[in-house]
Amino acid sequence: MKHWWWKFLAIALLLVASIAGLRVPLSPALVHVSPSRISPGEVNIEVTGYNTRFSEGMRAYLENEGQYVCPVRVEVIDATHARITAVVPAGLRASMTDLVVQGLKYPGAFFTEGLGDGIESGPCGPSTNKLDMSGLAFTFPNRSILYESIRNLHFHVPMWFTMIALMGISVWRSIQVLGNNSLDRDRQARSAVHVGLLFCALGLTTGAVWARATWGAFWTNDVKLNGAAVTALIYLAYLVLRGSIPDAHKRARLAAIYNIFAFVLLVMFLFVVPRLNAIDSLHPGNGGNSGFNDLDLDNRLRVIFYPAVAGWILLGIWLYDLRHRSLRINEHLDR
Amino acid sequence: MRTAFTLALLILHILPAAAQAPTWLEDQLYGGGKLNAVIAVVSIILLGIGIWLWAQDRRLKRMEKAIEKKTM
Amino acid sequence: MLLYVVSAVYVAYLSVKGGLGTATWNALFWIILLFAAFNALSRSFQREDQGRQLYLYTLVDPRSVVLARSLYNALTMVLLSLLSLVFYTLFLGGEVLAEADLPQFLLAVVLGGIGFAAALTLISAIAARAGNGLGLMAILGFPIVLPMLLAVLRASKLALDGVAWSVTGTYFLGLVLLDVITVTLAWLLFPYLWRD
Structure with missing residues (x-):
């Protein structure tokens, strides 16, 4: 129980976030x-x-x-x-x-065509007493275009958070590789990239489906999408680099150097440059598009979203742990 | 390497922007107040993780076989 | 290298008859530059054999080597970009430049050249160490240079449209930041490449 409590936490968080993400009704509209x-x-x-x-x-x-x-x-x-x-x-x-x-x-x-200078306003303006929302107390915002697909926020977006977290772990391991030339750390870095690429693929496919449902196209020329494509290319290149070096120690060091170099530039590209440039984006929170703050007036999305992100990251770490351990056993067997 | 190529193929398969969805797909996605888009996304995630687990399972099986060979 | 650029520009001239829009003019220019950069810089570590390099690193600090290399490559790239700009306008017409903010565009070209050079210097060192030549260089370098290319495309497009400094200032700040970070990373990581 000592060391694997977080696996239970992962499942619990995912359960709560998924059930709530699917079950909470949309507010009436x-x-x-x-x-x-x-x-x-x-x-x-x-x-x-x-x-x-x-x-x-x-x-x-x-x-x-x-x-x-x-x-x-x-x-x-x-x-x-x-x-x-x-x-x-x-x-x-x-x-x-x-x-x-x-x-x-x-x-x-x-x-209406043919305007005038006003009408006699009727006696039926907005009601002063509060709206009756009993039974629909906890609801997600109902947005035109999005409608029910707003729930995808709890499934699609955590994929990217998890990917970044895993790539972050990988870079951390890579920095350790440069420090002590440990092949164990190198194996961890590689496992994290593997699982990170899984989440990258999931993010891309789910994003394509959601984009088709909201914007009408599977792929748009958007900063976030370009960032996703660049990320995929970088880490595929990382794997190609690993595949082309036979010597284990040399491979560990060169891969670590490339990993660190690429990750820092990637972070620059994903988080710093868009903010500097205020580039137009269809994604929320960029270029005049409404983000969380306008969409989620009473934090109802956030209450589910953050546990979902935490749960998916923990699950990603779990998968990474499995991958790393099986690779280690494999290497012992080969010896 | 092999995984890399599979992934590259997968991503290249998704990338083409020009590919327009057939109308039946559109109808499916827009159905039920766009709830079907959510179902599609959740299924993709579960399927993806399932495929990953299946691949991992095969790796373990290979290792088990190697152990058997060594102990025999 | 110059020959490569000239022939590339000439091919572009042959294939694009008639006028080019600002956006296409800009994109084509940067694509030619990108490939020129790959061609020029992939050789920077490949031409020397391992023994000579090892000898070099026993004499001097590897950090000064990478700085010198980056500097040399950056200078080459800047020179190459400016020359290709000249040829490019000669062949494909400079009408686009008429309403452009020329100092801004030149700044974008220079910053882009430095950025390409700094990123590709380290990448070419990695590729050379991996013992695999040009193929690996392209695979490793392309995704790294792509963000830089996008940023520089945007900045130079704005410069071509003649947008004021107050608007483009942040873009150029971003480019400078990108260049500085790339050089710093190369400087930090390079010594580890040569530890055996």
């Missing part, structure tokens, strides 16, 4: 509103919600630059579908009108 343009006169609006609980007598209104249009009739079909009838007055100030149902806003729901 309006996902579809039709028609998309309105003109003065009576209009029938079909609203589709996601995880919503539409009910008779719910509040609904149209908002145009702070002015409100009250509905004539709100007809609830089921918990996620409703039909709203409203009479749109002439003279809306802004071309985009928002729809608000049960306190959930669908921004820019309608487009």
